[in-house]
Amino acid sequence: MDRKQIIDEGLLELYLLGELTLEEEQKVEALIAKDNDLRTIFNDLELAFEKLGMENAVTPPEKVREQLKTKLGKITIVSKSEQKISPALGGKKYSTKFLVAASIAIVFALSSIWLYSKWRQSIETLNFLQSQTVILEERLSQLENNYQLTSTKYNAINNPQIIPLVLNGNERSPGSKVVFFVNHQNKTVLVNAQGLSPLDKDNSYQLWADVEGEMINMGLLSTEEDLIPAIYISKAESFNITIEPAGGNNHPTVKNLIGNVYL
Numbered sequence: 001m002d003r004k005q006i007i008d009e010g011l012l013e014l015y016l017l018g019e020l021t022l023e024e025e026q027k028v029e030a031l032i033a034k035d036n037d038l039r040t041i042f043n044d045l046e047l048a049f050e051k052l053g054m055e056n057a058v059t060p061p062e063k064v065r066e067q068l069k070t071k072l073g074k075i076t077i078v079s080k081s082e083q084k085i086s087p088a089l090g091g092k093k094y095s096t097k098f099l100v101a102a103s104i105a106i107v108f109a110l111s112s113i114w115l116y117s118k119w120r121q122s123i124e125t126l127n128f129l130q131s132q133t134v135i136l137e138e139r140l141s142q143l144e145n146n147y148q149l150t151s152t153k154y155n156a157i158n159n160p161q162i163i164p165l166v167l168n169g170n171e172r173s174p175g176s177k178v179v180f181f182v183n184h185q186n187k188t189v190l191v192n193a194q195g196l197s198p199l200d201k202d203n204s205y206q207l208w209a210d211v212e213g214e215m216i217n218m219g220l221l222s223t224e225e226d227l228i229p230a231i232y233i234s235k236a237e238s239f240n241i242t243i244e245p246a247g248g249n250n251h252p253t254v255k256n257l258i259g260n261v262y263l
């Protein structure tokens with residue numbers, strides 16, 4: 001082994017990283033000791049390794065930093081020629097090259113932890129953005145459905161064949177107002193009952209059609225919707241609204257009639 005082989009094969013770098021066998025280490029040390037030029041190269045390389053470790057240092061969590069300081073505080077840094085023994089470590093020998101290798105290993109370990117943490121944060125951010133995208137897509141779909149429904153209802157009540165009828169509440173429900181949109185050609189009835197006074201949960205509004213003196217059930221009315229489809233009854237003479245028990249009734253309660261409108 002000579003200087004050229006050591007330089008060409010990168011044995012100085014492997015020596016500093018502790019990657020050589022004991023026999024190879026001894027040969028490298030012997031050549032460094034007697035070759036001033038090689039020793040200069042080795043010292044420069046050692047300084048470069050230390051600088052690399054410092055420049056790529058990652059600030060560890062406080063707990064890890066304290067543990068590392070305690071551990072390093074027990075190590076006696078020695079040269080290969082001195083080979084001093086640290087009693088605190090049970091007689092183990094630690095040379096400069098060992099500490100350089102250990103320092104670089106610590107730098108890479110902490111860097112890996114930092115990169116893993118950043119990767120996890122990126123994954124969490126990506127998952128959050130994906131969930132928000134799904135929510136936005138659902139809202140957009142709902143808005144599109146609402147728009148189509150509103151457009152359909154608007155076209156239905158603005159048809160020239162539509163006859164609008166207004167029912168005003170009597171003394172039993174003063175202030176109530178219901179609007180009917182009747183299309184005799186298409187045989188459809190739409191009802192806007194949002195103008196009715198609110199009822200308690202035990203009662204509901206029910207719509208009836210008067211056909212030759214007989215009241216025909218047209219269904220319940222909800223005050224929460226703007227346009228409610230109702231059953232179209234041929235030959236109906238008027239629409240009538242009564243207050244019935246929740247769920248409706250088979251026959252209208254005449255005393256609970258709140259208003260009617262003639263067709």
